[in-house]
Amino acid sequence: MLTIEQLKTPLIGPIDFTLERGSCKTISGPSGAGKSLFLRAITDLDESEGNVSLHGKNREAFQAPEWRRKVSYVPAESGWWSERVKDHFADTPDLQSLLKAVGLQDALSWEVSRLSTGERQRLALVRALQLDPDVLLLDEPTSALDPTSISLVEALLKSRLTERCAMLLVTHDPAQPERLGARRYRMAAGRLSEDKAASL
Numbered sequence: 001m002l003t004i005e006q007l008k009t010p011l012i013g014p015i016d017f018t019l020e021r022g023s024c025k026t027i028s029g030p031s032g033a034g035k036s037l038f039l040r041a042i043t044d045l046d047e048s049e050g051n052v053s054l055h056g057k058n059r060e061a062f063q064a065p066e067w068r069r070k071v072s073y074v075p076a077e078s079g080w081w082s083e084r085v086k087d088h089f090a091d092t093p094d095l096q097s098l099l100k101a102v103g104l105q106d107a108l109s110w111e112v113s114r115l116s117t118g119e120r121q122r123l124a125l126v127r128a129l130q131l132d133p134d135v136l137l138l139d140e141p142t143s144a145l146d147p148t149s150i151s152l153v154e155a156l157l158k159s160r161l162t163e164r165c166a167m168l169l170v171t172h173d174p175a176q177p178e179r180l181g182a183r184r185y186r187m188a189a190g191r192l193s194e195d196k197a198a199s200l
Contacts, residue, residue, distance in 0.1 A: 002071065002135050002166060004042065007050035012037050012190035014050060019135060024157070024167045026177040028195065029187035035170040036076070038187065039137045042168075043073040054134060072133035076140045078124035085110045085123065090130055098126045101156045103149060117144040122153060129160065136160070138169045142176070154179055 002019040012034040019025060027035050041048040044059060044067060052059040059067055082088060086108040089095055099105045102122040107115075115123070121144055128136060141157075142150045157167060158180060169182070177184045184195040 001055060002042075002168075003051075003053045003056075005051040007038075007041055007048055007052060009037060009041050009046055009048045012041065012187075013048075015192045017192065019166045019168055021134075021164055021166055022161055024161055024169070024180050024182040025185055026169045026171050026180070026182045027185045027187050027192070028171060028174070033187040034190040035187045036139050037190075038192065039073055039075075039139055039168070039170065042137060043068060043071060045073070069131045070133055071135040071137065072128040072131050073137040074124050074128045074139065074141060076121075076143065078120060078127070080112045080120070083111055083113065085112055085115070088112075088123070088127060092130050095126075095130065098129055098156070101152065101159075102126060103152050118146070118149060121145065122149065125153065125156075129156075133165060136165055136167045138167065140170055140172065142171075142173065 001021055004015060004017040006014040006016065008014040015038065027038070029035055037046065040046045042052060044064065054070060062070070080088060089108065096105065099107060102125065104119060104122055107119065107123060121141060125138070125141055142153055145153065161167060169176070169180070171177070185192055186195040
């Protein structure tokens with residue numbers, strides 16, 4: 001379980017929030033409301049105050065690389081540090097099955113420069129799932145995808161939910177929370193609240 005108590009930065013919070021093992025929650029809200037900043041604060045990419053813990057162990061007790069493996073953040077635009085796609089992936093037993101699941105089984109032979117925005121989004125998700133995180137934080141993971149690719153990604157995410165991974169997604173797709181069986185939250189002016197009206 002991911003537990004957040006009084007998390008705040010100069011632009012968001014304070015926020016109390018819990019994400020249970022195997023659960024999925026989504027956050028919507030206007031641009032500039034603080035959705036991405038919230039994910040970055042959880043991942044400890046931006047300075048923040050408050051307490052964040054995983055399975056009862058405080059974030060400060062983890063080394064930063066270990067924390068970011070267990071609580072993996074996929075931003076809307078991921079970084080690429082090599083010209084070849086294959087250089088960005090570890091040779092893990094599940095790599096080919098993950099690539100196939102998102103429709104990119106041949107992508108390891110490609111150059112990064114030829115990737116579309118949607119292909120980059122799907123490959124960034126695969127890269128995060130290779131870490132086998134306890135918590136997956138996703139910032140608009142399907143914003144640049146066509147309906148077929150959205151279905152592939154959502155099917156992969158739902159398969160992970162049936163295991164032990166918990167997920168928190170920022171999305172502007174009003175139908176996505178229902179498709180993922182997610183509980184809805186809304187961010188406005190840096191404050192987070194459950195979006196009960198959307199669930200009715």
